[in-house]
Amino acid sequence: MQDTFSELTTRSPISIARLKSSCAECSMQELCLPAAITDDDLERLERIMSKRLRVERGEPLYRAGDLFSNLYAVRLGHFKTVYSQDLSTKQIIGFQMSGEILGMEGIGAEQHQCSAIAIEESEVCEIPYDRLETLLSEMPSLQSHFHRLLSREINREQKVMLLLGSMSADQRVASFLLNLSRRYEARGQSAHHFVLRMTREDIGNYLGLTIESVSRVLSRFKKNGWIEGMLRDIKILDRFALETLCAAH
Amino acid sequence: MQDTFSELTTRSPISIARLKSSCAECSMQELCLPAAITDDDLERLERIMSKRLRVERGEPLYRAGDLFSNLYAVRLGHFKTVYSQDLSTKQIIGFQMSGEILGMEGIGAEQHQCSAIAIEESEVCEIPYDRLETLLSEMPSLQSHFHRLLSREINREQKVMLLLGSMSADQRVASFLLNLSRRYEARGQSAHHFVLRMTREDIGNYLGLTIESVSRVLSRFKKNGWIEGMLRDIKILDRFALETLCAAH
DNA sequence: CGTGCGCTTGATTGAGCTCAACGCGCGTGG
DNA sequence: CCACGCGCGTTGAGCTCAATCAAGCGCACG
Numbered sequence: 001m002q003d004t005f006s007e008l009t010t011r012s013p014i015s016i017a018r019l020k021s022s023c024a025e026c027s028m029q030e031l032c033l034p035a036a037i038t039d040d041d042l043e044r045l046e047r048i049m050s051k052r053l054r055v056e057r058g059e060p061l062y063r064a065g066d067l068f069s070n071l072y073a074v075r076l077g078h079f080k081t082v083y084s085q086d087l088s089t090k091q092i093i094g095f096q097m098s099g100e101i102l103g104m105e106g107i108g109a110e111q112h113q114c115s116a117i118a119i120e121e122s123e124v125c126e127i128p129y130d131r132l133e134t135l136l137s138e139m140p141s142l143q144s145h146f147h148r149l150l151s152r153e154i155n156r157e158q159k160v161m162l163l164l165g166s167m168s169a170d171q172r173v174a175s176f177l178l179n180l181s182r183r184y185e186a187r188g189q190s191a192h193h194f195v196l197r198m199t200r201e202d203i204g205n206y207l208g209l210t211i212e213s214v215s216r217v218l219s220r221f222k223k224n225g226w227i228e229g230m231l232r233d234i235k236i237l238d239r240f241a242l243e244t245l246c247a248a249h
Numbered sequence: 250m251q252d253t254f255s256e257l258t259t260r261s262p263i264s265i266a267r268l269k270s271s272c273a274e275c276s277m278q279e280l281c282l283p284a285a286i287t288d289d290d291l292e293r294l295e296r297i298m299s300k301r302l303r304v305e306r307g308e309p310l311y312r313a314g315d316l317f318s319n320l321y322a323v324r325l326g327h328f329k330t331v332y333s334q335d336l337s338t339k340q341i342i343g344f345q346m347s348g349e350i351l352g353m354e355g356i357g358a359e360q361h362q363c364s365a366i367a368i369e370e371s372e373v374c375e376i377p378y379d380r381l382e383t384l385l386s387e388m389p390s391l392q393s394h395f396h397r398l399l400s401r402e403i404n405r406e407q408k409v410m411l412l413l414g415s416m417s418a419d420q421r422v423a424s425f426l427l428n429l430s431r432r433y434e435a436r437g438q439s440a441h442h443f444v445l446r447m448t449r450e451d452i453g454n455y456l457g458l459t460i461e462s463v464s465r466v467l468s469r470f471k472k473n474g475w476i477e478g479m480l481r482d483i484k485i486l487d488r489f490a491l492e493t494l495c496a497a498h
Numbered sequence: 499c500g501t502g503c504g505c506t507t508g509a510t511t512g513a514g515c516t517c518a519a520c521g522c523g524c525g526t527g528g
Numbered sequence: 529c530c531a532c533g534c535g536c537g538t539t540g541a542g543c544t545c546a547a548t549c550a551a552g553c554g555c556a557c558g
């Protein structure tokens with residue numbers, strides 16, 4: 001308490017306001033790094049991640065091969081992360097939305113292994129990684145949280161491996177829709193009505209399908225009365241049917 | 250030097266011998282957690298991971314759903330990690346060999362998301378995770394190394410996603426063989442002659458192929474003169490051909 | 499000596515890919 | 529204002545690669 005107060009009085013009100021507008025008031029707080037952290041720890045964290053970046057649709061936040069020095073928390077918008085070893089083969093590894101962390105794949109080689117491309121106008125918080133590591137040493141709860149984040153990314157990819165390794169086209173698309181639905185719901189948005197921010201091509205690449213297959217599957221779902229919608233605007237009418245389809249081995 | 254000596258003299262020779270036989274003399278040192286660590290830090294680490302476990306062929310080290318409390322470093326043998334949401338669908342996420350870490354997928358949910366099954370008689374070091382986290386806070390270089398490990402697991406899975414998402418059966422099998430080859434080479438074993446410890450069924454499941462397809466692809470490689478071998482004993486005769494195949498988009 | 503498991507090989511099938519045409523909305527420019 | 533091209537998505541026809549179904553081999557083991 002005393003510490004917090006003295007810290008506050010040593011900086012200008014403007015700077016305080018600026019910090020306040022970052023994590024403490026960010027609606028994504030619960031999903032991002034600051035989760036489960038004390039007020040003054042939050043302050044220390046905010047101080048290192050005060051820089052905001054705006055990324056236009058289609059622009060990369062970073063590219064595969066770039067030197068790794070920052071993580072990024074998505075504040076607003078959507079990204080895709082694209083892995084490619086040579087120039088010809090590309091694989092979309094995931095779609096990231098507000099509250100999710102980008103760049104963790106770069107820690108291991110100190111070089112980004114993926115490109116992160118904004119699929120709409122987006123905004124991120126920059127998290128300098130060396131400064132974060134220092135904080136992690138000093139804040140055990142943040143350290144734990146960070147490890148859980150990394151581990152959950154591993155889990156997420158495992159689910160995708162299951163999808164790619166052993167699901168039919170219909171199951172893949174259904175899983176994809178349900179996954180988006182859950183994530184929008186977790187953000188307080190509608191679980192049964194949302195907009196696909198990505199093209200059919202991106203969806204297909206991510207799911208290991210062609211653009212035509214994605215289109216056909218969606219048409220089939222519409223015909224079945226499971227979903228409704230024009231192009232990217234999707235309404236889920238029969239969630240249970242989609243879930244059953246995914247579960248069916 | 251002086252430090253090492255004084256440390257040595259303060260404990261009994263037996264205890265020293267025991268510790269020496271763990272990480273410091275383990276041939277996998279470079280691949281596992283102790284990499285790039287000072288002698289006395291190594292000692293502290295060894296003290297928390299002194300427990301060894303033997304796992305028989307076909308036995309689980311842990312199962313999906315088990316409470317997460319340890320990581321494991323493979324000392325000897327081979328494991329497969331199997332992800333399954335329901336009981337019907339199973340996906341092999343990876344094969345782990347000596348020097349590799351098991352269990353990182355369990356940190357996020359404090360519960361293992363995969364089962365780790367020994368595919369031959371194996372031995373692991375148990376690493377109590379809560380004690381490891383304490384050490385990580387106190388040893389920045391170990392913390393960095395641990396984060397790199399987690400990140401590399403993310404990278405590894407990304408490569409598998411690329412494989413599953415956009416490679417032909419032939420490319421998948423070729424990638425698989427080359428991957429094993431590189432890993433055995435890194436362990437000082439032959440890069441062009443090794444034994445597949447896993448069944449065709451496991452390979453197929455891992456690569457998103459049927460057992461028959463795996464068999465046919467291997468036969469085709471033999472016919473092409475790219476590999477040679479009976480059943481699980483594999484000799485790579487034309488590494489370049491396999492690499493070219495993988496690179497071809 | 500039969501039985502089961504792991505693997506291979508062949509014949510057939512089918513899900514999803516490829517190729518191709520077309521529709522729609524939108525911005526651009528004559 | 530319309531014509532046009534372009535990006536994005538849908539739909540159809542045919543094909544292909546890998547799955548499925550089926551048979552058989554070799555080997556370990558009770």
